[in-house]
Amino acid sequence: MSAGRLLVSALRDPGSLADPDWSALIAAARAEQLLGSLAERLRNHALPRKTTQILAAARRESAHQRTRALWEAEMARRALAPLGVPVVLLKGTAFHAANLAAAAGRSVGDLDILVPRERMAQVEAALLAAGWERMKEADGYDDLYYRRWMHELPPLIHRDRDRMIDVHHTILPPTARPTPDARALIADSVALESGLRILAPADMVIHAAAHLFADGDLAGGLRNLWDIDRLLRQFDSAAFRAQLAARADLHQLRRSTARALRLAARLYGSPIDRGLAGRDRIADRLFEARLLARNGWGQPRRPLLRFAFYVRSHWLRMPPAMLARHLWVKARR
């Protein structure tokens, strides 16, 4: 069994673990940034003493990450409060801020926020004034590339706290074929007590699916899919299923959402709406193989398959001529 497969079955059904290769499982979980989630899943299971100790350390680490993520969100809130802009937290920080089931052990790297496109310039200025700095050289190729073609500002990093913020105005690059309804994402977002906001449940699942299948090359995909599983389990109801289908159509992301549901069910046994998910496709197996391509040393496997998904991610993001120019500039560095 591949270590990727071992990790998935440990997350899906911790009771099924009979004397696994713990070193391999732990290395694979770390490589996929899922050790904290695994530690939460195995919380009440009898484990070897050493494993217990390693997982306790992982819990300590994710508790620290949670504190840091929430503090960073609060810092952004303070910096942006005078603007009166709706600030929507995305991904891991959103799960933690709203105490969703997906937050259990969830690692968080950068802070991702969504704001209305027409307020981006003000948001950037306010963040720069509050101590965030540009990472990309102003007006360099990367900087201009982001500003012209991406769904987010070039990343900013805080000079004292060394934490990165990604400011999005929508959830897919404008060059991608689907055009999500960014206004609807913000209009239907949910306010938290702090004044910060999170996406509506269906939009959260759709964003995770878009991030996984329409934007990225599936790097970190097992964690992304685990988020989707947790969200589907927490929100599952007839009303939610109807919402999910309607919003997937609204955001032109029905295909990605359907694929996310099928793969979540396949790997993690998530409860899904078969009407929305559709029948299994041959290509699903390729996605599954790509997601599980990790060995017990934490190394990526299947370089050709990975490369194919890398090319695919760019193909989805840009028209061919632009893609050729972009890859040419990147390759010459």
Add this chain to the structure above:
Amino acid sequence: MKHSLTLRIGPVGFRIGSAWRGPIDALAALYKGYPAPEDGICDFTVRLEPEKPWRRWLRPSVAIQGDYVLPDAAPMALAHGLLAAEMGMNLQMALGQKSWLLLHAASVEKDGRALILTGESGAGKSTLAALLGERGWRLMGDEFALLDPESGALHPFPRAVSLKNGAIRVMEGEVDSARFGPRLEGTPKGAIRHLRPNAQALARMDVPASPALILFPRFGEAAAARAVGPAEIFMRLTQASTNYVALGQAGFDALTRLVATPAAAIDYPDTASAVDLVETLWAEAA
């Protein structure tokens, strides 16, 4: 991985994999006599991989990979593969250790009481600890000391001692040559030679000690000692710890408890006077 080795150092299990045989053989020789990880379960994985696929054979170049990596760490020559493995293990500890408060410090023990030596690279803590470890003290470690946040005890982490430049000759005069690794020339820190801790250090690597004296050595000045108060100890140790912030309240509590330990900053012109200073201060603290 093609070649690999597992071993336990104090409470921490390591698994080192390599695309080449050389670094693993060197590591196995240096760590002869070390136990296997508890239940075969490793805390950390280190991988020595070619920087690019063809760099396995063509001008071999070792990239340090593993559970935790520094994104811009430069690859090393295959001749320095042993050093790469050592650095890889250090990295896992510095970036991944969350069970103990990690102090970048050398430590030795006598009568169940620990002496902690901490200071910047080049302060001479490795040499001092290695020397004391051959002269009636037990070597607990030269790179990291593990402070138990609950009990306040110091846990041994007796890795091979990393001797640099002049320190190599000092220890070669003191110790049987069978305990040394190969001499590595032209590393980023000059010449390096590793020394395997002695039988006592290995046999008692699971026995913790309680902190009794903290010294901040500095090499290259006339011999002098100055007492250091709790506030300064606290500041110096937060800087010497890579995971103080990450441990949150537990880290703060552990460090607050530790600053009650007597401490001094010492200057020394040569190793003989350093050993004298240490023995004097130790006798006073006792």
